[in-house]
Amino acid sequence: MKKRMIVVAGVAVVAIVVALVVSVERRPEWTTRSPRALAELNAAIDAQMKVYASDAKRHLERALQLDPNFVMAKFLLYEQTEMGTTAQRKEFKKFVDSIDLNRLSPRERFMIEMSQASLAGRPEEAGRILDRYLARHPDDPFALNAKGSNLWREGKLDQAKNVFLRLVKIAPNWVVAYNQLGYIAMEQGRFAKSEDYFKTYGFIAPDQANPHDSLGELFILTGRYREALREFNRAITIKPDFCASYMHMAITHLLMGSLDQARADAAAADTQGHCPPHELAMLRCIVKLWPLETAHRWSDILRAAHESGCDTGGSQPSSITVTLDRAAAFSGDMKAAGAFEARAARTLEKVKGSPEESIVRGVLEHMKAMRLAAQGRYDEAAARLxxxxxxxxxRGAGNGLFKLVTRLELAEVLRAAGRPAEAARVIASVGKVNPAMARAFNSGAWRPLGLAAHPAS
Amino acid sequence: MHRRTRRPLLELLIPGVLAFLVAGLSIMDMFLPKPYDGVVLEADAPGRMVVRQVIPGSGAQAAGIRPGDIIVGIDHSVLESTGQAAEQLNRHHIGDTVAYLVRSGEHVREVEVRLGRRHIGDTMYLLACLLGFVFFFVGWFVVSHQPRLPAARVFFMMSVLFMLFLVCRLRPASYSWVDAFVLTTGTLALLFLPATFLHFFMIFPRPVWQWRRDPLARAARVLREYNVLWPVIYLAPVTVYAANVAFASRSGRSLALISGAPAANWWVMLVYMVLGLGALAISARALPDQRQRSGAAIVFLGAVFGVVPFLVLAVATPSFFHTEKFLFYGVLPLILVPLTFAYAIVRFQLLEIRVFLRKSLLYTITTAVITGLYAGGIAAFNWLFKGTAIAESRYFPVVFALAIVLLFEPLRRRIQAPVNRFFFRGRTQLRRAMDEMGEAFAAQIDLEPVVRQLVERLPQLLGLEFAALYLVRGETLVRVAGPASLPEHFPDLQILRNHLARRGGILRLAQLAPLEMLSPEIEKINRQLEDAGVEHLGVLASPRRGIGVVLLSKSSRQIVLEPEDLRLLRGLLRQASIALETSLLLEEKTHQAQIERELKIAAAIQQSLLPADIEMTEGWRVAAVCRPAREIGGDFFTVLPGRDASLRTIVYGDVSGKSIPGALLMMAAHEVLHALAMEHPEPGELFDLVNQRIHALRRGSTVLGRGSFVALGSLACLPGTARLQYCLAGQPPPMMRRASGEVRELPMPAHRIPVGALAAGGYEAMETPMDAGDIVVAYSDGVVEAMSPSGEFFGSDRLKGVIAKAPNDPHVIVDSVLRALDTFTEGRPPYDDITLVALGCSSSA
Structure with a gap:
C-alpha cells in the first residue's frame, strides 16, 4: 500500500512538473497587456492569411486603439500599407529602428530584425536572421512562411514546396501557403495536385476571388476552358473589380474561339475591373492581334500593333513581344526580329540569377527559333524550340500557355523538317496537359506558325 | 465478508466500474441530439478522417460522400484533428448546411452537407454492446463469488476488457473527443485482452507450472518466483505498441493499424494466443484429473470457435476491406467464449451453472429494461416536443440520464425481487431444505438422527465433500461422525470456542490464523484440519453448555459458501445445537436413571451383606449401624467367626473412595475377611493377610488408585474373661464408656495403617478389661468428620459428650449418636459413610 502510494505520488509530481515546464515554455507570442488587442491582432493575422487586406487593416487599427504600445500591431499595419513613397518607407524604417527589441517575444524580435536588415538593404543578413530563428523555432508558421516565400522567389521549388508543406501541417489553415503550393505544383507540372491546393485555398477562403482565379488559370492551362470560365465568374462575383479574372476570362474565350466574348471581357475589364493601365492595354492588344495571329497574317499583326501601340517596348518581354517577334520573323522583317532578340538578350543579362532568368532565356531561344524557322532552317529551329x-x-497560365504553344510550334517545325514521328510525340505531350489545344492543332483549326508540312511527311 | 477478500474485490471493482462507466458514456454519447453529418470514421486511421461508413439518409450521403473518402475540412477550415471537426460542427445547429472539403481518390472536392440529428448506433452495435455487458456481469458475478480464486479474477478482467473492446472499439466513431477517448480505450482493451487470455489459460484449471516440467513451464515458474511473469506478459503488448508509435513518429511514416493496433501487436497477440491455446490444449490432454481435462477442452473449443471468427470477421475484415457487412457473423460466435468458459467452470464445478446463468440473465434483463426505458423516454420526448426548442436543448439528455440514474436502483429492486423468486429457485429450495432440516432437528430427541442429518444430509445440500461432528467429552472434542482422515479428538480449547462465538459461530479455517500466535495447539489443530480438507468450522453450543464443533469441507464444486449460505447454516447449527443438547441431556438422564437403578440394587446387596442380628458371647450386648452417604457406601460391618465356636469378632470397615469403586472395594474387603477368617481368626494375623490381598488387588488393578485402601477395626469379647480384644487398621480409636459414665478413647496400637495402603503388615490385637456396664463404641471417621452447615466438624469431643450423656445401652447410644449427628448436620446428607458399633458388657465374666 505504501509502495503504491509512493508510485501515485511520484506520477502526480511528474505530471505537475511537466505541466509547469509546458506552461513556462508557452510564453505569449505577441507582446501586449490587452487581451482584446491580442484578439484583434489574431483576427488581423487570420484575415491577412486569407489575403483580406482591408479586414486585416481594420483589425490592426482596432488593436492599436486598444493598446497604443502594441508594437506588432503597428508593425503589421505598416506592412499592410503600400510603401509607395520614399517618405513612407523612411517613416517605416524610423519606426522599426526605434523599437526596443528586448521587450518583445522571440518571434516579434525576429520579424523586426529581419525587417530592419531588409530596409537597410542587407537581404543576405535578413536571410541569416530567418535561418537562425528557424533553427531555434522550426515550427513557427510565420518563419516558415517567410522561408518558403524566399525559396520560391529564388526558384528553389522543391525546397519551397517542402517548407510550405511543413507550414500547412503545422497551421492547416495558413491559406496563402496553399496558393503558393498550388503554383509550385503547377510549375512542376503536377496539375492534379495544384488543383487540390487551389481548391483547398478556395475552401478556406470562400469569400476570396483569388483562389478561383488561380484555379481558373490552372484550368486554362489544362484546357478545361468551361471550368475556367466558371471559376473566373465566381471570382468576379465575389470581387467584381478583380482585374486578373477579366483578363484570364478574355484569354479563355480567345482559346475557345469566342472572339466577341473576349472583346466583351476586355471591355468589362476596362469598365468594371480595377486593372492597371498597362495590363489593360496588353489585354486589348492580345484580343486585337489574336484573329490575325491565328490567320498567320504576320504583316497585319505588325501593322495593327504599331497602330494600336501594342509594342510597349518594356524591359520585360511579354506575350505581345513574342507575338510581334514571330510576326516580324515570318513576315521577313529580320531586322525587327533581330531587335527583339537583342532586347531579350539584354534583359537576360539583367535577370540572371533570378527566377525570371529561365523565362527570359526561353523567350530568347524562342525568338531565335522563329527567325531560323522563317528562314527554313527547321532543324536548327527545332533545337532552339x-x-x-x-x-x-x-508558371501561371501565361507562361504555361507559352510553353504549350512553343511545343506546338516545335511540332510544326519538325513536320516541316520531315520528322513527323517526333512531331507527333511533341503533340501528344501537349495533349497530356491540354487536350483541347492538341485537338485544335491536329484538326488544323489552329497552327501557331502555319508552316507547310514536308512533302515526305 | 472477510477483510482479506474485500481489498482484492475493491481493486477489481474500481477498474471494472470505470470501464462500465466508459462503456455507458460511449453508448449515451451516441444518442445525444448533436448536429451530425452521418459520417462514421475509420478507426484505424489516426490523424486522418477516413470515412468508413455513411449513415443512410444522412446529409453526408446526400452530399455524395462515400466510404473511403477523407474529410479534409469542415466549414471552411482545414482540420487538424477530429476534435476540431467536432468543434466546427458544434457551432452549427441541426438543419444547417455546412461546407465540407472531401478528398475522393486523388482529388479534393467541396460539398455541402446538411447536418442532421446524431444517431449512429445500429442494431449490430447494440448487439455488440449487449454482449459486452453480458461479459461484464458474468465476470462480475464470478469474481464476487470467488474473489480469492485467481482464475476468477483474471476472468473478470478479461470480461471487462471484452466489454470495453466490444462497446468502445466496435463503436461507430465520429469526431467528438468522446469518440477519440472511447476508441483509444477500446484499443487499450485490445492490447491487454490477449494478455488476460494467456494469463487465464496458463492458470486454468491449474497453473501450468504446477504440473508441467517442460522448459516453458519451468521458465514461467522461474519468472513467477521473481514476480515478473505477469508484468512481462501484460506490458509486452503496450511496449510493442509504444515502440511502433515512436518509430513511426521518428521515421515520419504513417502507422498502419488493424483495428487500432499495429501489425507488430497483432503478431504479439498471435504469439499469446498460440501460447495460451497451446497451454490449454496441453491441459486438455495431459491433466491428471478427467474433469479438469474436460473443462480445459471446452474452454479451448470456445476460445477457438469464439475468437477466431471474431478476429477474422469483426476485426480484420472491417480493417482491411472497410466493410462491416460480416461484423454480425464475427460478433455472434463470441458468445461462445463466456458460455463455454462458464460451462467449463461448471464441468470443473467451479460454479452453480443455473445460478450463474440466471443471475447473468437477471442483470441482462434489468439492464435491457432500463436501457429500453431510457430509449423509450428519449423517443417519446422527441415525438412530443418535435420541432420545439426543448427538443434541441443539449441539457435534456443530461437531465434525462440523471433521472434514469436516480431511478435505476429502485427500478432494479422492483424488478429483481420477483425475478429472484422466479429465477433463483435453487436458492429457495436450499433455504427450504435447510428450514426442513431445522424443523426435523426440533422434532428429534435421539442423537443419531441429528448427527446423520449434520454429516450426511448437510454436505449434500451445500455441495460439500464431507462434514464431521465432534462432541464435547470432558475437556476434549471427540469425533462422533465424519471421515477417518480427521483426527479422532482434539482439545476443547476455550480460546477456540470464544473465537468462534465472536465470529458468529462459523468461520473459515484460515480465520484461525490469528489464534496460532496465542496457542500452539491451535496451530496444530489448524494444520491437521487443513490437511484433511476442512474449510469451515461451526460451533455447536447452547447458552448452558458447549456441545461440540461441526467441520465442513471445501465444496466439491470449488466454491466458497456464499454469505447467504453461511447465514442459513448459522441458523441451522443453532437448531442443531438445541437438538443435540436435548439428545445429550436425555441420554445422560437415561444413563443416570440406569446408574441409580443399579446403585439401588448394589445398595440392597450391600445392605444384605450387613448382619441383621449380631449374636455375641453371653453377657455381651451389641448394636451396630451402617449409614452410607450415597446410594451405596464404602462402610460395612460384619461378624466373623473366632478361634472357637463361641467366639465372635465384629469387624467394621471404611473403604477409601465412594460410590461404585468404593462399593466394589468394600465387597472385596468383605469377601476377603470372610474367606480368611476361617483359617486365620486372630485379628492381627487376619489383618496382615487382608492387607496383603488388598494391596495386591490394588497394585494389579488399573481402576483402583494409589489411594485405595480399607480402614478396618475389630472388636471381640474374649470368652471366659471380662476383656475386650480390639485391633485397628486405620480406624479411629474406639471410645470406652465406663459404667460410671466416664468416656475415654482406647489406646492405639503402634501399627494401625489401613489395609492395602502399604505392603508391610504387623497389625497387633490389643486387649482392655471391661466391667459390667461398660460399653465400647467403635466408629468410622464419617462420624467425627460429619459437618455442620457452617462447616464445623462433629469431632470426637462432641461424640464423647453424646456417649457420656446417653443411657447405658448400646442400642440407645447408637441411636443417640445418630440423632446427634442429624441435629448437628441439620438433616443434610452425610459427607461420608457412617458406621457405629457399640458393644456392652452386661456382667463381669
Missing part, C-alpha cells in the same frame, strides 16, 4: 521549351516553366 526544344531549348525554349525546357527553359519555360508552367
Amino acid at each position: 526544344r531549348a525554349a521549351d525546357s527553359s519555360i516553366p508552367y
